[in-house]
Amino acid sequence: MGSGVIGVDFSGASAAGDALWVTEATQTEVGLHVDDCYRATERWGRDRESAHAGLVERITAGDVDTAGLDFPFSLPQPLLDARCGGSWRGFLEWVGSADGPADPAAFSAVCRDTAEASVDKRDLRRETDARRGALCPYTNRVRSMTYHGARDVLGRLADRADTAVVPMQDDAEAETVVCEVYPAATFGWLGCYREGYKNTDGARARREYNLAAVEDCSVAVGDHRGTYLDTHDALDSLAAAVSAARVDGGGRPTTAGTREEGCIYV
Structure with a gap:
């Protein structure tokens, strides 16, 4: 089986x-x-x-x-709106493109700068993070998993x-x-x-x-x-x-x- x-x-x-x-x-x-x-x-x-x-x-x-x-799997909606055309697919395209962030540190830095410019707060959580007691998806402890999970795994699954x-x-x-x-x-x-x-x-x-x-x-x-x-x-x-x-x-x-x-x- x-x-x-x-x-x-x-x-x-x-x-x-x-x-x-x-x-x-x-x-x-x-x-x-x-x-x-x-x-x-x-x-x-x-x-x-x-x-x-x-x-x-x-x-x-x-x-x-x-x-x-x-x-x-994704980012807070204000970041999706400001950086990814408002969508999860836009997020995958951003982290997977040659013009996107080169590594998790760059990914985190862009997210923090974008969040500060958008809502005057650097570390945002999604609503599901707040509900489940999870961390901001681009904080230092999580950024490598978010970046590589989206780019290397979800990016290969999304079009199947x-x-x-x-x-x-x-x-x-x-x-x-x-x-x-x-x-x-x-x-x-x-x-x-x-x-x-x-x-x-x-x-x-x-x-x-x-x-x-x-x-x-x-x-x-x-x-x-x-x-x-x-x-x-x-x-x-x-x-x-x-x-x-x-x-x-x-x-x-x-x-x-x-x-x-x-x-x-x-």
Whole structure:
């Protein structure tokens, strides 16, 4: 049986493969069954270009119903209006063009300058970021994921007839739906730790708590329990898969803000 759902803890680093984790799972009559969990380096290579190209190939392989990716898919509407013709497609064209920002630092600088000129505030969040407790999509901590996620992944998916990036694209005829997820928000929805389960004192105990909460939602992790407990990035990919499975099952909230800004699905 093919894998119907994948969850991705994304990375935009130069060695993205080391931090990019994927959980593959199948929807069954009794819940979600984890089929595989792996680091991108193991399958596609360590460098960013190979890891991102491999991810796109996996998403479009034909056996994925829904893919949940952990990076911001778009920008706040005032920035889209000022820089991208008001649209998400304009955003993809901007970051993917030869005349666009050359790297994440340049991308962030232009966004901040544009935001300050437009609304007199440098770091803006989308409505969905405010709703889900996420960061500004071009802040220093997130800018590499937003820039490379849009340029290297979404830019390669947006024109495919068999793939739809929601909510920006109509998915009625798509074989594969691609959605934005945020593991911290997923864990928050489950009533467990949004933070403190990574590289801090007591982190493993918090990962155990979070994993138990996921399993209580009819998710069978099988032989991958040790991986999720040992590696917080792997656990985040599991949370991404849980949210992707909810989207696959019809669990889609009302979009906060404009459709062009996108939506974080939990």
